[in-house]
Amino acid sequence: MQDDSPHRSNEDRTAEMRVRLMNAARELFVAKGYVATTTPEIVSSARVTRGALYHHFEDKASILRAVLEREAAEVSAAINATDVLEGDELDALLTGASAYLVAMMLPGRTRLLLLDGPAVLGRSKMREIESRHGDDALRTGLDAAMSAGLLPRLPIGAISALLSAMFERAALDISDGQDAADYLTAVRAFVSGLAQLAPERAAVPGECDLS
Known part of the structure; x- marks a missing residue:
């Protein structure tokens, strides 16, 4: 009441x-x-x-925008709440990836942020929402790893876009019942391949917990 x-x-x-x-x-x-x-x-x-x-x-679309803003803010908060007490910039990058996948497991979130949102509002509006809620976190993490010599220096916009697309596809598949751990393993393998091209030829960090 x-x-x-x-x-x-x-x-x-x-x-x-x-x-x-x-x-x-x-x-x-x-x-x-x-x-x-x-x-x-x-x-x-x-x-x-x-x-x-x-x-x-104003209308139904404005309600959807408000819902999407809240969903994006909650995902960003979950990623920002992760702390890597030990390890390097690659550990932090993979911990952030794990936090993203866990946050996207909330029922309905992938449909809202990755399907209905882009379909109704368009990609440009969705990018505006993402930019207001920590969309630069991945870029920052990649830049830190590159600056530390743990990843090769690559075009930050391109590699960030590719990783974002990979994470989004993983979130969609996980929401359809696929094993989240399998997707994080694939992410680690991708990062491992990149790390082998780095000046320091860094070792890949340990497993990230998805529980």
């Missing part, structure tokens, strides 16, 4: 209403898909009025 206590500020009530709408929309988008979901269904699921929905969001 909604708390209408006078001690709660208008800002609190506004934020709560927005979250309720986003949560209801997310559940429906995941269960039915964006196209099949209607705004009346979102209103009914959130138990709010139609006017309340349009007070907070």
Whole structure:
């Protein structure tokens, strides 16, 4: 039951209403898909009025954008929360990859961020969302490993794009039931091949935990 206590500020009530709408929309988008979901269904699921929905969001697409922003922020936070107490820049890179795959295992997240988001908003809008939520983390990790001589100096934009595509495909396959550990092994093998071209011919770091 909604708390209408006078001690709660208008800002609190506004934020709560927005979250309720986003949560209801997310559940429906995941269960039915964006196209099949209607705004009346979102209103009914959130138990709010139609006017309340349009007070907070311009249309269904704007609700999706808000949901995607939140999903991307949570993935970024999960990656940034990882700490590598021992090891080198390659360890940090693979730990970040592991954190990404784990974060993407949240039910519905791959559909939202990797399928419905790009299909509805387009890749340029999705890149804007990604750039607001730590999209440069992979570039930073790669640059650190290259600067340390653990990876060869390669065009950072190109190698980052290739790795991102690999991680996204892995996340999609894992969401379809494939073994996450197999994909991290493949990522390690890819990094191992790159490392052999580095000035230091670095050894590949140890296994990353996906549990």
